[in-house]
Amino acid sequence: MADGKVAVALTVNGERREALVEPRLLLSDFIRHVLRLTGTHVGCEHGVCGACTVLVDGAACRSCLLFAVQANGAEIVTVEGLAGPDGALAPLQQAFRDCHALQCGYCTPGFLISAHAFLRDTPDAAERSDAEIRSALSGNLCRCTGYQAIVKAVRQAAPAYREAGLEERR
Amino acid sequence: MTHVGSPLPRLEDARLLAGRGRFTDDVHPDGLLEAHVLRSPHGHARIARIDAAAARALPGVVAVFTFDDLVGVERQMPMILPDRRILHPKTQLLLAAEVVRYVGEPVAFVVAETRYLAEDAAELIEVAYEPLPAASALADAASPGGRPVHADVPDNVAGADEIGFGDAAAALAASPRRLRRRFDLARGHAQPLEPRATVARFDADTDLLTVWDTTQGPIPARAALAAMLGLGIDQVRVIAGDIGGGFGPKMVLYPEEVLVAHAAMRLGRPVKWVEDRMESFVATASEREQIHEVEVGFDEEGRLLGLVDHFWYETGAYIPYGLNTPFVTTMHLLGLYRVPALAVSFQAVFTNRMFVCPYRGAGRPYSAFVIERIMDLIARELGLEPAEVRRRNLIPPEAMPYRYPLTYWDGGPVEFDSGDYPGMLEEALARVGYREIRAAQAAARGEGRYVGVAAAAYCEITGIGPYEGTRVRVQPGGRITVATGVGSQGQGHHTTLAQIVADELGVAPERIEVTVGDTAQFDWGIGSFASRGAVTAGNAARIAARKVARQAREWASEMLEVDAGDLELAEGSVRLKGVPEVGVPLEEIARRADPARGRIGRDPETFRPGLEADGFFNPAQGTMGAGFHACAVEVDPSTGTVAILKYVVVHDCGTVINPLIVEGQVVGGAALGIGGAFYERVAYDEEAQLLTSTYMDYLIPTASEVPAIDVVHFESRSPHNPLGVKGVGEAGTLPVAPALVGAIEDALAPFGATFMTMPLAGPDAVRAAIRAACAARGEEGCRASGPV
Ligand code: FES
Ligand code: FES
Numbered sequence: 001m002a003d004g005k006v007a008v009a010l011t012v013n014g015e016r017r018e019a020l021v022e023p024r025l026l027l028s029d030f031i032r033h034v035l036r037l038t039g040t041h042v043g044c045e046h047g048v049c050g051a052c053t054v055l056v057d058g059a060a061c062r063s064c065l066l067f068a069v070q071a072n073g074a075e076i077v078t079v080e081g082l083a084g085p086d087g088a089l090a091p092l093q094q095a096f097r098d099c100h101a102l103q104c105g106y107c108t109p110g111f112l113i114s115a116h117a118f119l120r121d122t123p124d125a126a127e128r129s130d131a132e133i134r135s136a137l138s139g140n141l142c143r144c145t146g147y148q149a150i151v152k153a154v155r156q157a158a159p160a161y162r163e164a165g166l167e168e169r170r
Numbered sequence: 171m172t173h174v175g176s177p178l179p180r181l182e183d184a185r186l187l188a189g190r191g192r193f194t195d196d197v198h199p200d201g202l203l204e205a206h207v208l209r210s211p212h213g214h215a216r217i218a219r220i221d222a223a224a225a226r227a228l229p230g231v232v233a234v235f236t237f238d239d240l241v242g243v244e245r246q247m248p249m250i251l252p253d254r255r256i257l258h259p260k261t262q263l264l265l266a267a268e269v270v271r272y273v274g275e276p277v278a279f280v281v282a283e284t285r286y287l288a289e290d291a292a293e294l295i296e297v298a299y300e301p302l303p304a305a306s307a308l309a310d311a312a313s314p315g316g317r318p319v320h321a322d323v324p325d326n327v328a329g330a331d332e333i334g335f336g337d338a339a340a341a342l343a344a345s346p347r348r349l350r351r352r353f354d355l356a357r358g359h360a361q362p363l364e365p366r367a368t369v370a371r372f373d374a375d376t377d378l379l380t381v382w383d384t385t386q387g388p389i390p391a392r393a394a395l396a397a398m399l400g401l402g403i404d405q406v407r408v409i410a411g412d413i414g415g416g417f418g419p420k421m422v423l424y425p426e427e428v429l430v431a432h433a434a435m436r437l438g439r440p441v442k443w444v445e446d447r448m449e450s451f452v453a454t455a456s457e458r459e460q461i462h463e464v465e466v467g468f469d470e471e472g473r474l475l476g477l478v479d480h481f482w483y484e485t486g487a488y489i490p491y492g493l494n495t496p497f498v499t500t501m502h503l504l505g506l507y508r509v510p511a512l513a514v515s516f517q518a519v520f521t522n523r524m525f526v527c528p529y530r531g532a533g534r535p536y537s538a539f540v541i542e543r544i545m546d547l548i549a550r551e552l553g554l555e556p557a558e559v560r561r562r563n564l565i566p567p568e569a570m571p572y573r574y575p576l577t578y579w580d581g582g583p584v585e586f587d588s589g590d591y592p593g594m595l596e597e598a599l600a601r602v603g604y605r606e607i608r609a610a611q612a613a614a615r616g617e618g619r620y621v622g623v624a625a626a627a628y629c630e631i632t633g634i635g636p637y638e639g640t641r642v643r644v645q646p647g648g649r650i651t652v653a654t655g656v657g658s659q660g661q662g663h664h665t666t667l668a669q670i671v672a673d674e675l676g677v678a679p680e681r682i683e684v685t686v687g688d689t690a691q692f693d694w695g696i697g698s699f700a701s702r703g704a705v706t707a708g709n710a711a712r713i714a715a716r717k718v719a720r721q722a723r724e725w726a727s728e729m730l731e732v733d734a735g736d737l738e739l740a741e742g743s744v745r746l747k748g749v750p751e752v753g754v755p756l757e758e759i760a761r762r763a764d765p766a767r768g769r770i771g772r773d774p775e776t777f778r779p780g781l782e783a784d785g786f787f788n789p790a791q792g793t794m795g796a797g798f799h800a801c802a803v804e805v806d807p808s809t810g811t812v813a814i815l816k817y818v819v820v821h822d823c824g825t826v827i828n829p830l831i832v833e834g835q836v837v838g839g840a841a842l843g844i845g846g847a848f849y850e851r852v853a854y855d856e857e858a859q860l861l862t863s864t865y866m867d868y869l870i871p872t873a874s875e876v877p878a879i880d881v882v883h884f885e886s887r888s889p890h891n892p893l894g895v896k897g898v899g900e901a902g903t904l905p906v907a908p909a910l911v912g913a914i915e916d917a918l919a920p921f922g923a924t925f926m927t928m929p930l931a932g933p934d935a936v937r938a939a940i941r942a943a944c945a946a947r948g949e950e951g952c953r954a955s956g957p958v
Contacts, residue, residue, distance in 0.1 A: 022286070024286065025286075032195075032196075033198070036198065037189070038189070038191075038193070038195070038196035039188070039189020039190065039191070040189070041193070041363075041364070041414070042195075043363045043364070043365070043414075043447070044447040044864070044865050045446055045447060046447065046864055046865065046866070048864070048865035048866065049363060049447075049865060051363060078189065079187075079188070079189035080188065080189040080190075082188075082189075083188050087188070089184060089187055089188065093187040093188070096183070096187055097179045097180065097183040097184065097187060098179055100179065100180065100830040100831065100833070100834045102183060102186055102187065102660075103415075103660030103661070103662070103834055103838060104362070104363070104364065104412070104413060104414045104415045104659055104660030105182075105183075105186030105187075105191050105412060105414070105660065106191075106193065106362075106363045106364040106412075106414025106415060107363050107414075108186055108187060109189055112187070130878065131874070133873075134872075134873040134874045135873075135874055137872075137873045138872040138873050138874040139872075140872075140873075141363060141865070141870050141872060142363070142873075143360075143361060143362055143363045143415050143417070143838075143842070143870065144363075144415055144660045144834075144838045145834060145837065145838050145841075146834075146837035146838040146839075146840055146841030146842075146876055146879060146902075147841065147872075147873040147876050148837045148876070148878060148879060149834060149837070150873070151873065
């Protein structure tokens with residue numbers, strides 16, 4: 001501890017990152033301002049809008065409700081980590097584009113991470129009702145789209161996740 | 171291949187999806203300082219003393235500005251829309267000096283190495299306030315003996331106007347039937363998901379100020395910043411990059427934008443300020459409220475004969491955005507209906523609350539609520555179907571273009587230019603299943619299920635002037651760039667403008683790079699508001715692209731030694747019609763049009779080098795977007811919960827440039843409208859303290875509250891612009907509340923519950939309305955469905 005600062009070491013999108021941070025630094029500010037990964041957005045800083053959602057050890061979490069020091073040792077995935085290594089859009093991202101599931105794009109990174117976690121954990125998502133998909137997305141606010149196109153995009157991306165899941169089990 | 175009309179996925183999406191957007195808070199110049207605003211905790215108070223010594227002494231704090239510390243900058247915020255009808259053009263100071271007039275008014279501006287430190291420092295500033303009586307509710311502020319917000323305006327009346335035609339009083343007196351109602355429409359907040367933010371950097375070597383800003387109007391923002399900071403407009407560059415939603419409030423100029431730029435100049439280091447969510451509730455403009463007292467006259471068939479309305483409009487503590495919103499309300503008050511006489515007057519009233527600005531719909535959700543509720547009330551009075559009363563009053567297609575003797579704020583007429591309103595109504599009724607629901611309603615009630623259906627109309631004058639412009643350029647290396655001053659907050663201008671230009675230049679839209687909202691790229695124009703981007707910038711892009719196409723043909727005709735009239739633009743080349751192998755690529759023409767040596771031999775009066783042109787569109791008048799929303803709901807009278815079973819929007823926005831984008835605008839607008847109709851209410855207490863300052867108190871609908879929305883396009887070209895488009899940005903929002911309320915009332919017809927307020931504010935309000943109706947008639951109707 002130097003200067004009241006604390007060392008954190010974590011993996012972000014597969015890369016190991018280390019820094020000295022104030023204990024009060026929010027994980028969202030750490031990701032955005034220290035790591036300069038600005039794809040993760042901040043809409044409310046009180047845990048309602050979901051714009052700051054990232055994967056922490058595989059679970060979709062609101063990074064504005066965590067301190068960076070709490071993520072010490074964790075594996076984090078942000079929106080920047082979703083695309084393929086060649087930068088090609090992942091099927092979920094492509095589905096968002098095909099379905100016009102984003103307008104201003106401010107909520108989009110949060111939705112992508114939440115939807116990614118949902119689809120990964122729900123192999124039969126394509127057969128689920130609209131109400132179930134909507135409920136899975138109801139922790140994220142969007143002020144532009146009215147959600148309809150987002151629901152459609154999540155449905156469209158579902159088969160790609162099922163195939164990837166089968167592949168993994170094989 | 172024509173690209174206008176095709177559902178092209180958006181060109182701007184890839185970077186936004188990959189997390190590579192460029193929002194204002196993503197900008198991080200070297201040496202950046204961060205700011206925090208200390209705000210008034212009082213609705214109305216005198217400032218006795220400010221002591222910032224402790225804050226200034228905190229390590230890491232670079233500066234603390236109070237009113238007295240502001241030098242070299244104009245300290246009074248400007249009137250954005252001055253107007254002769256404003257009696258008291260009050261604007262706020264950059265930082266409050268002697269009096270604060272709303273909770274959230276900026277009092278001090280702290281700049282530090284980090285935002286965390288700036289917030290720490292703000293807590294150390296001591297401000298001694300002497301609280302004054304606050305005018306909170308509109309009704310109180312407007313009543314005689316109300317508490318004055320400004321000492322020199324004892325009656326709180328900021329401005330007033332009267333508009334109309336025909337002799338409305340006589341028409342009412344002569345009407346066989348009359349009806350009088352009061353409507354209370356509450357304050358709502360646009361709440362774009364991205365908070366406001368400004369970053370400024372001043373380069374002392376070049377005397378250039380760069381401002382990254384979440385503004386819907388970068389060009390007017392530049393003009394205002396330059397004027398207040400004593401700079402020329404050529405010394406200020408405003409960049410409105412990716413903006414996370416606008417909906418109106420980001421059109422306004424706020425003190426923070428000026429404070430950030432001023433601090434960057436004074437301190438010689440870049441400065442950033444980002445609003446937090448709570449600040450957005452207290453210090454970003456919201457809209458409403460309005461109280462209407464309306465009287466209408468009608469005949470036994472339900473035809474309107476005259477309408478008289480007086481309303482009070484709350485402007486908040488200041489009135490920088492003028493009387494735009496109430497004026498727009500008056501102009502749309504008659505909806506899509508023919509009415510022989512109108513008299514409407516309003517007063518704008520100061521209160522001790524954040525000032526207001528237009529928010530998606532800009533006054534029209536209120537006019538739609540009033541006129542559509544009146545249609546339902548007439549139907550009930552006469553025992554007619556609400557849809558039938560609308561049918562009887564609608565402006566028929568054969569009356570087009572139909573004008574009211576009114577002058578809109580662009581100076582043009584209020585004209586219904588084209589469309590088939592009765593046809594749209596029938597389509598909306600058919601899609602929602604109006605007749606089927608009616609037929610099944612009685613049986614459902616027998617089973618204790620309360621289902622209702624309704625339709626409501628909207629109209630909006632869109633695409634008004636004065637003008638917008640666009641620059642189109644084919645670069646020698648082959649890049650095709652389009653720049654416009656109209657910023658984008660998600661409306662898809664990068665794609666729609668590319669589609670328009672692609673058609674004129676015969677290239678794929680993917681080849682075209684559109685820049686919006688950077689005054690260094692293009693600096694003529696006003697901004698994106700009032701559903702005007704596609705109409706004004708879209709037509710300007712078409713004009714500019716046509717000029718470039720003409721230049722390309724002229725050069726190519728020299729190069730190929732053929733007549734320009736025999737040439738066409740296709741597949742990236744200018745080529746001989748019918749002989750596609752004889753042609754020359756656009757980039758080669760661009761190089762030829764900017765030679766390094768040699769003789770050009772053109773008329774000096776008209777010659778310009780390169781393949782480049784500016785286009786400007788200045789519409790003579792706006793164009794009328796119109797449509798209907800229809801919905802079916804089921805209400806549980808015992809809990810007051812409302813389930814939306816079906817929601818249909820039938821709309822006419824003229825030529826559809828991109829159906830994906832248009833549908834997105836409509837559906838998104840409807841979701842906003844559902845929030846406004848049901849959940850969203852900005853609430854202040856009696857001392858003008860804001861009670862709704864988080865997303866836990868101000869409820870924005872999630873995916874679970876917004877139903878599937880069925881959108882039907884009725885395309886009737888507008889005769890008032892070459893593309894034939896009508897604006898669509900606000901269409902989805904306007905009649906949501908009256909459509910839903912109409913359906914809820916219809917469902918609850920056995921109870922006789924009525925709703926004259928917006929928003930409904932949830933199940934409690936539904937139950938309260940049922941109880942009120944039952945109490946008025948004795949308990950009979952209530953008992954039928956159990957306790958309520
Ligand atoms: S910013 Fe974290 S939930 Fe809104
Ligand atoms: S796209 Fe703008 S908030 Fe969702």
